[in-house]
Structures are given as C-alpha cells and as structure tokens.
Amino acid sequence: MNITPQKQWIVLLMWLAVVPVSFYYIYFNFPSQDSKSLFVLINFIILCLTMAFPLKILGDYIALERWIIFTIFFQHGLLTEMLFMQAAIIVLQISTKSPLPAAYRFLTNSLMFAIVSIGSAIMFFYSGGVVNAIANPWQLVWTGLIYALSYSILNNIVIYLFLKFEKAGTEGFFTVALWDFVTTLVVLPLAISYSLLANKLGIQSVILLGVPFLLMLLIFKMYFSSESLNKKISSAVEIGHQLTDSLRTLEVLDIFIEKIRNVVNYDQAYLLDLRKGEFLVLLSSVEAGSLTRTPQFFNFETKIISELPISQIKTYAKSKELTELKQFQFSQAVESVMIAPINRAGQIEGYLVMTSFRKHFFEELDKKMVDLLTGYFEAAVLKAVHYERTIKKGEICGLTKLHNFRYLTTKLQEEANRISKKEISNLAAIILDIDHFKSINDTYGHQSGNDILCTFAQILKKYDTDDRTLARYGGEEFVLLLPDYTKQEAVIIAERIRQEVEHYSFEITPDLSQDVGSVVVNLTVSLGVSAIPEDTNLESSLLRNADRALYIGGKQAGRNRIGVYEGELAKPMETI
Secondary structure, three states: OOOOHHHHHHHHHHHHHHHHHHHHHHHHHOOOOOOOHHHHHHHHHHHHHHHHOOEEEOOEEEOOOHHHHHHHHHHHOHHHHHHHHHHHHHHHHHHOOOOOOHHHHHHHHHHHHHHHHHHHHHHHHHOOOOOOOOOOHHHHHHHHHHHHHHHHHHHHHHHHHHHHHHOOOOOOHHHHHHHHHHHHHHHHHHHHHHHHHHHHHHHHHHHHHHHHHHHHHHHHHHHHHHHHHHHHHHHHHHHHHHHHHOOOHHHHHHHHHHHHHHOOOOOEEEEEEEEOOOEEEEEEEEEOOEEEOOOOOEEEOOEOOOOOOOOOOEEEOOHHHHHHOOOEEEOOOOOEEEEEEEEEOOEEEEEEEEEEOOOOOOOHHHHHHHHHHHHHHHHHHHHHHHHHHHHHHHOEOOOOOOEOHHHHHHHHHHHHHHHHOOOOOOEEEEEEEEOOHHHHHHHHOHHHHHHHHHHHHHHHHOOOOOOOEEEEEEOOEEEEEEEOOOHHHHHHHHHHHHHHHHOOEEEEOOOOOOOOOOEEEEOOEEEEEEEEOOOOOOHHHHHHHHHHHHHHHHHOOOOOOEEEEEOOEEEEEOOO
16 A cells, blocks of 8 residues: 555645534534533543554454444534544554554544544434433434444445545455444444433443443453464464475565565565675565565665674664664654564574564564564575575586586577567577587597586686576587577677687597696587577477588588578588
8 A cells, every 4th residue: 555645635635624624613513512521531531441452353453432432422412522533543543553654544534533423423413313312212222323323334435435545455345344334233232321321320330331341342352362363373374384385485585575464564574685694685575565676765784784683583663763773774754673683503694674654563472473484484495495406406417517408498498488478589599519529539538528528618608698598408519599689690609609619729638548648639619500580480499490500501511610590401601
C-alpha cells in the first residue's frame, strides 16, 4: 500500500471539510444531555481500556468498543459519543501497529468514525429514537437496533471505499465485515441493558456490567493472543519448510525476506551478507511491498565500522536511537529498526535489517520469531549452496574447467527461449576443433595432449565475456555461443581465434620421450559457424549446422580454416 503525499493532502482536506464543521453544527443543535460527570468519566475510562485491548481477528484489529459507544449515545447524545470516539481513536492508534503514517491514520479514522456516527444517528432519530428515553424501554430496543445496524453497515461501506482509495487489497474484507456485523449484534443487548441500568441504578451499573465486560474482554484478549502466537509459530514452521525445499540460493533469499512478513510485520527489510568479516553486500530487499536488488531508501557503509558486528538481535525504538547506527542510512520516515545477525557455527555471516515507520514497533515476540526464522534461513542457504556446488561440478569439465556438454545443452535452450521472447534477436555458434590432435597424442603422449587442451582452453577463455557461453563439446572440440551476434560478427571472432592459435607456441613436456625437457608445438584449429535465424530457427539445428560447416568448410577444405554454413553447403572462408 503506497500512501502518496497527494492522498494525504486529499484526506486532510476531507477531514477539514467534515469533522470540524460537524462538531460545530452538532454542538449547537444536538447538545449533550445532563448527566453526572463522574459516570461519564468512568465510562470514558472503560472505553479507553476497551480500545487499548483490541482483538486481532483474521489479521485485522477489532475493538469491542461499541457496547460502551452505543450506551454513551443512548444516554448522552451524539455530541458526547463523537467526542468519546474521537478521543478513543488516539488510544487505538497507540495500542495497535500499522505501516501507515501516523497523521494519515488518525485523519482517516477520525473522518470515518465521524461519518459513521452522524449517519447512524440520523437513522436513529428518523426511526423515532429519543436520547435518554427512560419511559419507553421497548422504543430504545427498536430504535437501538436500527442504530446498531446502520452503524455496522455504514462502517463497512466507508472502510471499503477507503481501501479502494488507498488501492489496498480487499481480500478477506467481507469476512471481516461479517465479523463486524455479528459483534455489533452481540454487543447491542449489552449496550441497551447498560443504558437501562444506568437510568435505574446510576453509577452502580458499572459494577454490574462495566467491570464484568472488561474481565471478559481480558479473557478474550488472552485467548486470541495465544491463537495469534500459535499462528505465528505455524507460519514460521511453514516458512522453514519452504526454505528447506528451495534448492537455489537466490530463491532462498527472496522467500526468506518476503515471507517473514507473515510472522513479523515491517515496512522495509534488507538482507546483507558479511564477507571476510569486513564488508557488507546487499543480497535482497523489500521496499513498498516489492522485492528489489536496488533499494531506494537505504544506504550503508560497505566496510564494517566499530558499531558492528552486533552479536544479538537488537531493536531501536525511535528515530533518535538510530543515530547510533552510523553503518546505515535510512529514510527520514523510519522510526523503528530491528537488526538481527545471521550466524553459522558461531560466526556472523550476515544481517537482517527491518524497519518501521512507527515508534516502538518491534516487540520481544518479534525478536524471538526472527531468531527462529534466521536459524531456518541459514540451514536453507547451506543446503542450497551445497546443491549448487554439486550441480556446478556436474556441469564443469574436470580437465579444462570449462562448462561441459550438459551445461551447453541447457544454456542453448535458455538462449533459444530468449529469442522466442524477443529478448535477443540473434544467436550464433562457433565450433572449434584442434587439427591433427590424434597425432599429438601419438607422438608426445596423452598427458601432453591434456596439457595442450588446458592451454587451448585458457586461450578461449579470453573470448568468454559478457553473456557468451564457452564449453568443451567433447574430445578436442569446443563451442562458443554468442547471443545477439549475427553470423558475420561470429565469423570475425572465429577468425581472431584462428589467427591467435596459429601464432601461439604451445610448450609441453613429452611423456613418451626419454629426454626430459620441454618442447614447443605449433597447432592450428578449424572452425565452423552457424546462426539463428539466418540458417535455422531451431536450437537443435544450430550446433548440427555449425558442425557440418566445421568438417566441410574447415577440415575437408584443408584445415586451419573457418567453415560458414550456407544452406546444405558449408562454404570455406579464405584465411587472411
């Protein structure tokens, strides 16, 4: 959810147009009924306590304040109810967490409750309701029901409109709206009973209904807190399973930093790697609800300074405390920060940095959940790294340390997919084969042949730049894939390689000779070139065409040549 400055200004103007004007009008036309100030004060305290202990249901906070708000309205009228509700909003804002800016949150809640209070009061009076109706309790039951239903329906309509205004998700909204409607009907009899008792018993009604309700609310709060804790633990375990099931390091990083929000809420999060115990490198981050490798609102000193490393999870509750963190620079809106070290075998390997736009946002339970999840994360990273190393070993030629045929076929498919997606427009392939390599093995020995292959691979590595792919095709054959290269551009590179090999002196120590000493050998190479889409549109045909060009235009044409695929023929290119 992105609350832009423009939206904040719109809400401020709406608030100024509705709330102050409404209070002015209501003050002169619907003054409060006479009542004992002590009773009003006690009810206000009960309201504040109710708002201070909201229940978190389906991820949203629901406060059962309506039983006391309805009572205040039935007893003292619209003005007192609105004053109570506006004051209670501040209590609710302090007792609950939200990523929204504090001023914006207050203005929206104040505006919404003002609209709901006025709208439901109109329905109450229109249906014949009378404030402080002592003589006719059944009239209070009927008009109170109209009032409560109007209150709930208006409340949900206004919330839905604001969600649309904020472009926030409305998934699960109707479930929460149903909860709101049901709780309204449940507390209505309490409000009517409390109002009628207040007329008969005065302040003593607080002992009969007010205190028992607060005790019941405390029990509900404890129950839902335990339920919330259980859900967080279950979510943490589920995230742990997702992490351990992932076999790619980047996937593990993204799952961890994104899914952790299901357990510990935050506004921004950054995952940093500590290398050689001295340098920090950003691995992943979340800003404005989206994954990014290039954060806009966070900077850090890459070299560790005295304040780090932090050995334990540490929280900074307000912006003044953030001055201690000279290592990091946050956006001005950040008020709270949590920094969690990621340990492996007692050594700090990195840090998780989480921020919030609210003061005192992170709690002890959040620290415990983060500690649990960082343990899962480190284990998952180790598993992914081990897996990737194993895969890499299976894709690397043990002799030349170049990619092997298995990797080449996978990469060829990836490049073909890039062409189909129009990410690149061409794909060229060069096949290289060392001329008379068998005679080298027969003359100097297979070890000398291996030495030549390794030296030849080092020469080719200079051409393995950018997003090109160099691989050993098999035996003395090698392949160079050139994404976004035309066939003619590939021919130019092939000619450079041919000339460099022709003029290179390969130094070997023969293992079939009795004389121990180095020998200089000169070699040549034949090459074949083909390209997509000039010769074919299929990746399966690309290497076959290049191979045909190699043998017809290179080997059969006299070796030390480049064969260029031209339809069914392979045209040799004259050497320069």
